[in-house]
Amino acid sequence: MMNKFIKNLFFLCCTMVLSAGFVACSDDEDTNNEQNVTNMKWLTDGTWVCNTDGGAEAGNIWKFTEKGQFYHFACTRTGVTQINGTFTVDGSNLILTNKETSQTLTFVRKSDTELVVTYEGKTLTYNHSDGLTNKPELNGTTYNYHNLYTKLRFKDGKTSIIIPEHLQYGGNKELNLVKLSSQIERALQLIFKKTTFSDTKMFVEQQDDMGNVYNREFPYTITSHPFYENYQVHTLSYTAGTESHPYQVNFYISQFGDRLTLMLDTEGSIETLAHFYCIAYESVTGQKTTAEDVEELKKRIADCYDECYSLIVMKK
DSSP states (O other): OHHHHHHHHHHHHHHHOOOOBOOOOOOOOOOOOOOOGGGOHHHHSSEEEEOOOTTSOEEEEEEEOTTSEEEEEEEETTEEEEEEEEEEEETTEEEEEOSSOEEEEEEEEEETTEEEEEETTEEEEEEEEOTTSSOOOOTTOEEEEEEEEEEEEEGGGOOEEEOOGGGOBTTBOEEEHHHHHHHHHHHHHHHTTEEEEOSSEEEEEEEOTTOOEEEEEEEEEEEEEEEETTEEEEEEEEEEEOSSSEEEEEEEEEEETTEEEEEEOHHHHHHHHHHHHHHHHHHHHOOOOOHHHHHHHHHHHHTTEEEEEEEEEEEO
């Protein structure tokens, strides 16, 4: 019975939801001896966007100014954080100071467009880009699936939740989050095979059980959030689910040349998992779930994760 339930869940994931990711890369390091901030136009001109997992948070961007100020935006397991402060350069060290802490990052300039940063045992690659300064130009553009990355880190190896008794199905009392995440990952690869954007809608190419190809239509909106001066962080939102159980999905979206990246943070991932289960439960049992059911599942799922986010990369 559990296999039947998972199959139903997988099918619903394929047809009702979007989520996101990409795989990292790194290079051999050179040395950098520039110490004067005013001589570091390569560092202070533009935005630096993290292109590495390395165990750090996703959706990680920096802005450094010629006046020695820094601005940092990141999507973490506790939500979105945005901090700013001052920085100084000492050899190959960036010393960051804000109202609460002081932190030293070791950096290597690979080129004017690539920066490698090490801190707390983590090595991260950043690419220079002005891609976040403007709203992504999506209208009339078709993107094909390129890569998917999902990050899961569980608390104390706790990979399953106890399903609330009134939501249990087929005698199963636990839901394995590793298995569910694997099914969702497979579904996402199918979902993002090909997506065409208009000004207001996404047309997602999908395939039914008979092999027939068709487009699903998702109206979407993009909201811009200030990051630094004219630099913006953008959120793409759309409604997923079923007619009787709709819910909103929010992605952080960036466009870099021919590459489009979508990121679903930890909070969004947990909420999506909870809705997946409720929709599948309704489909299989014919019984309705409530907002309280979703909140209870979210709480139980959140208790299992230290980190949980997804990113997807698409290319023109």
